[in-house]
Amino acid sequence: MRKFLAILVCKLGHAVGSLVGKGSSLPGKYALKICPDILARVQLPSRIIAVTGSNGKTSTVEMIAAILRAGGKSVVYNEEGSNQIEGVTTAVLTHATLGGRVRADVLLIESDERYAAHSFRYFHPTEFVITNLYRDQLTRNGHPEWVYDAILPAIHPDTELLLNADDPLSSCFARGHEKVLWFGLDHCSFDTDTPTGVYHDGACCPVCKAPMEYDFVHYNHIGSYRCTRCGHHRPDTDYTVTAVDLGQGRLTIDNTVTIQLAFRSIYNVYNILAAYAVCRRVGIAADTIAGVINNYILKNGRMQRFTLGAHHGTLLTSKHENSIAYDTNLRYIRGEQSPCTVLVIVDAVSRKYFTSETSWLWDIDFDQLNCPQVQRVILAGRYCNDLAERFSFTALPAEKWSVQPDIAAAAKELAESGNEDVYVVTCFSDRDKILAHVEKEGM
Amino acid sequence: MELRLIHFYPDLMGLYGSYANVSVLKRSLEGLGNTVTVETVLPGQEADLEGADFLYMGAGTERSQLAALADFTRYGDAVRALAENGTAMLFAGTAMELLGKTITDASGKEHPGIALADFTSVQGTRRIVGDVYGKTDICPQAVVGFMNKCAVISGVTAPLLTGLELGFGNEAERGSEGFHWKNVFASELTGPILVKNPRLLDAVVSAIYQHRNTPLPQERPADPWAEAGYAITEEQLRLRCQGNQK
Numbered sequence: 309m310r311k312f313l314a315i316l317v318c319k320l321g322h323a324v325g326s327l328v329g330k331g332s333s334l335p336g337k338y339a340l341k342i343c344p345d346i347l348a349r350v351q352l353p354s355r356i357i358a359v360t361g362s363n364g365k366t367s368t369v370e371m372i373a374a375i376l377r378a379g380g381k382s383v384v385y386n387e388e389g390s391n392q393i394e395g396v397t398t399a400v401l402t403h404a405t406l407g408g409r410v411r412a413d414v415l416l417i418e419s420d421e422r423y424a425a426h427s428f429r430y431f432h433p434t435e436f437v438i439t440n441l442y443r444d445q446l447t448r449n450g451h452p453e454w455v456y457d458a459i460l461p462a463i464h465p466d467t468e469l470l471l472n473a474d475d476p477l478s479s480c481f482a483r484g485h486e487k488v489l490w491f492g493l494d495h496c497s498f499d500t501d502t503p504t505g506v507y508h509d510g511a512c513c514p515v516c517k518a519p520m521e522y523d524f525v526h527y528n529h530i531g532s533y534r535c536t537r538c539g540h541h542r543p544d545t546d547y548t549v550t551a552v553d554l555g556q557g558r559l560t561i562d563n564t565v566t567i568q569l570a571f572r573s574i575y576n577v578y579n580i581l582a583a584y585a586v587c588r589r590v591g592i593a594a595d596t597i598a599g600v601i602n603n604y605i606l607k608n609g610r611m612q613r614f615t616l617g618a619h620h621g622t623l624l625t626s627k628h629e630n631s632i633a634y635d636t637n638l639r640y641i642r643g644e645q646s647p648c649t650v651l652v653i654v655d656a657v658s659r660k661y662f663t664s665e666t667s668w669l670w671d672i673d674f675d676q677l678n679c680p681q682v683q684r685v686i687l688a689g690r691y692c693n694d695l696a697e698r699f700s701f702t703a704l705p706a707e708k709w710s711v712q713p714d715i716a717a718a719a720k721e722l723a724e725s726g727n728e729d730v731y732v733v734t735c736f737s738d739r740d741k742i743l744a745h746v747e748k749e750g751m
Numbered sequence: 752m753e754l755r756l757i758h759f760y761p762d763l764m765g766l767y768g769s770y771a772n773v774s775v776l777k778r779s780l781e782g783l784g785n786t787v788t789v790e791t792v793l794p795g796q797e798a799d800l801e802g803a804d805f806l807y808m809g810a811g812t813e814r815s816q817l818a819a820l821a822d823f824t825r826y827g828d829a830v831r832a833l834a835e836n837g838t839a840m841l842f843a844g845t846a847m848e849l850l851g852k853t854i855t856d857a858s859g860k861e862h863p864g865i866a867l868a869d870f871t872s873v874q875g876t877r878r879i880v881g882d883v884y885g886k887t888d889i890c891p892q893a894v895v896g897f898m899n900k901c902a903v904i905s906g907v908t909a910p911l912l913t914g915l916e917l918g919f920g921n922e923a924e925r926g927s928e929g930f931h932w933k934n935v936f937a938s939e940l941t942g943p944i945l946v947k948n949p950r951l952l953d954a955v956v957s958a959i960y961q962h963r964n965t966p967l968p969q970e971r972p973a974d975p976w977a978e979a980g981y982a983i984t985e986e987q988l989r990l991r992c993q994g995n996q997k
Binding site for chain 1: 762763765766767768770771774775778793794812813814815818878880881882895897899901941942943946947974976977979980983984987988991
């Protein structure tokens with residue numbers, strides 16, 4: 309009876325919520341109050357795929373869903389964004405019959421990394437993709453190893469893990485776990501010999517803390533690592549990007565599948581590879597996958613083109629508090645050829661909670677903007693002074709960067725002069741503050 | 752003057768911009784006309800602490816912290832002697848715990864610290880994260896920062912921050928925070944606290960000069976971005992405190 313009531317309340321709550329445009333977690337929250345173990349009482353699909361990690365969850369899950377559907381499978385997933393247990397419950401119950409049977413071939417879950425253990429207390433994924441673990445949102449996550457320890461209890465012995473071979477920390481989930489498949493990138497033309505960036509989370513082995521060595525590095529501390537003491541090392545991969553040309557926007561997986569990238573970012577490469585790996589694992593043909601993700605434009609895209617006066621602009625969304633997300637977008641700008649202006653905005657550190665924490669600015673490698681085509685950098689938003697202090701420690705000449713606290717004024721000044729390309733680097737919490745002053749374009 | 756700064760374990764204990772405390776101190780000292788060298792110490796490496804002007808260690812994960820402690824123990828006698836004779840040092844973030852008598856990890860295992868101070872740290876399974884706004888005896892201005900730890904620290908008789916209006920201190924919500932004795936500064940506040948708090952930076956610079964028996968120059972270069980950044984964060988956190996009291 310409680311089960312029936314919980315499902316009913318969730319469905320009704322979701323219907324009402326959809327009408328008034330409210331979030332996706334509240335109906336699940338009520339259902340859990342009525343029946344705390346509701347997720348154990350419903351009949352879930354035989355295939356449950358989960359995705360977690362610091363970066364790339366939403367994009368990866370969106371692509372997995374598109375591929376599975378193209379492969380003829382019906383998919384239920386928490387696409388409305390709430391990735392904690394309440395959101396998962398909402399997604400499951402709104403797609404269940406009143407008797408509690410979820411009508412889908414696959415339940416696909418984007419899981420918050422900190423709370424995965426809560427979501428998977430009553431059921432466990434058949435396949436669990438962990439994209440990576442980086443410094444991210446210290447204001448709620450503490451640090452990457454703390455998150456690692458929080459995910460660990462979410463991993464059931466029967467779950468098959470699909471892990472990023474190139475990430476020294478999240479690869480540790482394979483320790484003592486039998487069913488593991490690996491995805492990763494072979495040596496690439498853009499690789500470096502040693503880790504890049506301001507800090508070196510690959511300097512010490514995550515297992516024994518002894519020094520690590522690298523054969524090659526794709527970015528930051530992601531690459532082919534080897535501990536000099538305990539032997540922790542990058543394993544051989546089951547699903548591999550065998551060639552990638554970011555300039556041409558082309559990547560090849562397992563020597564056979566060639567995909568054109570709608571967004572030529574190293575992130576996109578990893579997200580595509582993770583989606584490819586799990587979809588191949590559950591039996592989707594390589595051709596089907598390639599058909600879907602070739603030139604795939606994410607609905608939940610982190611990139612937005614716009615015009616501002618005579619400027620062509622690109623908004624690159626970088627999670628605040630996530631230095632690797634920033635570094636990746638700065639690297640994208642550095643890889644472009646045309647003269648440009650870069651606008652960096654830090655106004656609200658988070659849209660979800662209050663904090664004035666700006667330590668993460670010091671983890672971002674802003675020196676990547678010290679290249680000829682970047683003609684000037686404008687720093688804007690409430691924390692523009694903290695940005696300026698950070699920039700005063702880069703090698704960028706002082707005449708190249710300036711401060712304009714007011715975002716609207718920064719946009720106006722830009723609109724009134726010049727026609728060079730503009731890149732805006734900021735977070736979800738601040739993106740609308742600039743988008744309000746520009747003309748959006750399609751991709 | 753020629754000044755030697757010693758930075759312990761910059762990679763291992765380098766969470767969230769910890770390095771920037773050294774960067775901003777170096778720039779500040781150079782701005783006063785000094786020649787500054789920064790020596791980094793890696794685990795297992797020999798380091799000569801004799802005659803050092805400043806010792807520094809930043810924040811690390813709990814596993815990194817224990818790896819750092821395993822190496823740092825051999826410097827215990829030397830660090831205590833330097834502290835006794837007034838050498839300036841800063842242990843920021845989880846590095847603070849190394850100065851105490853013991854660190855008890857989340858599994859209950861006790862690890863001896865270097866016992867420069869009498870406090871003990873007991874780590875748990877709850878992460879204590881949040882903005883901090885507090886008072887110190889060092890300067891009239893409030894100290895701002897971010898707490899990111901899992902330890903409760905007991906037995907601090909001389910805290911760096913005498914009371915917090917926002918955030919978790921050594922062992923209590925809005926309790927006192929950190930440790931300050933002679934020219935030893937320690938705080939669990941994570942990241943570049945000397946960047947965020949120009950007056951704390953002044954205090955460290957002053958401690959370095961005092962140890963050298965050299966008066967501070969009257970003319971000191973300003974750092975307007977740091978001052979303006981501090982003013983905004985201070986205001987934001989103060990408003991937050993007032994909001995909490997309503």
